[in-house]
Amino acid sequence: SYALTQPPxxxxxxxxxxxxxxxGDNIGSETVHWYQQRPxxxxxxxxxxxxxxxxxxxxxxxxxxSGDTATLTISRVEAGDEADYYCQLWHSLTDHWVFGGGTSxxxx
Amino acid sequence: xxxxxxSGGGLVQPGGSLKLSCAASGFDxxxxxxxxxxQAPGKGLEWVSIVxxxxxxxxxxxxxxGRFFISRDDSRKTLSLQMSGLRVEDTAVYYCxxxxxxxxxxxxxxxxxxxxxxS
Numbered sequence: 599s600y601a602l603t604q605p606p607x608x609x610x611x612x613x614x615x616x617x618x619x620x621x622g623d624n625i626g627s628e629t630v631h632w633y634q635q636r637p638x639x640x641x642x643x644x645x646x647x648x649x650x651x652x653x654x655x656x657x658x659x660x661x662x663x664s665g666d667t668a669t670l671t672i673s674r675v676e677a678g679d680e681a682d683y684y685c686q687l688w689h690s691l692t693d694h695w696v697f698g699g700g701t702s703x704x705x706x
Numbered sequence: 707x708x709x710x711x712x713s714g715g716g717l718v719q720p721g722g723s724l725k726l727s728c729a730a731s732g733f734d735x736x737x738x739x740x741x742x743x744x745q746a747p748g749k750g751l752e753w754v755s756i757v758x759x760x761x762x763x764x765x766x767x768x769x770x771x772g773r774f775f776i777s778r779d780d781s782r783k784t785l786s787l788q789m790s791g792l793r794v795e796d797t798a799v800y801y802c803x804x805x806x807x808x809x810x811x812x813x814x815x816x817x818x819x820x821x822x823x824x825s
Contacts, residue, residue: 599768629810631810631811631812633751633812635751639817640801640815640816640817640818641743641751641801641812641815642815643811643812643813646806646810646811646813647810647811652813682750684750684751686751686753686811686812687810688809688810688811693756693765694753694765694767694768695741695753695756695812696753697743697750697751697752697753698750699750700750700751
């Protein structure tokens, strides 16, 4: 089965840029989606098809995907961005939906 | 506004069965695939199952295949997950999620329901 690898934690100061990575074998040939999950809440889709933002998601959130790494970039990080972030893809060959292990973003 | 409301969670003994339900509103329910995603305490997200529009096409994660059964009732706008042969490792919050029209991602989630498998 296809595996997605995320670093367990990332820390960034307010106003700085957070880059959250998601690794997978030739992940650039797949389309990756990202979710934000604040403590005690359900996940929220913040990026789909690598770099498309759903309505209501700030422009500070952007995404890219190439080679073996997909990246969710959060510019001008705010305290409210502190959450767990999960990458996900649909592995169409096996009809399985796969999540990465998640990255806990801490705003210092 | 899309709303997904799960119910049916609770405490069950290992080997037991439980049925989860999800009531949907605020969108054309019959026009979208629907999924279950779970999250064990302190752990990450795990996709469990999907049912496509029409209800005939279904897929399951490897850890639940053969034990869980997903179904949908478009007339009642409900999604169900029949769980049997439950194991301690099935303990999790189970989320009902609406798939995007392209199936690839989950664009709306319920608040989740806790299933605890313990003796």
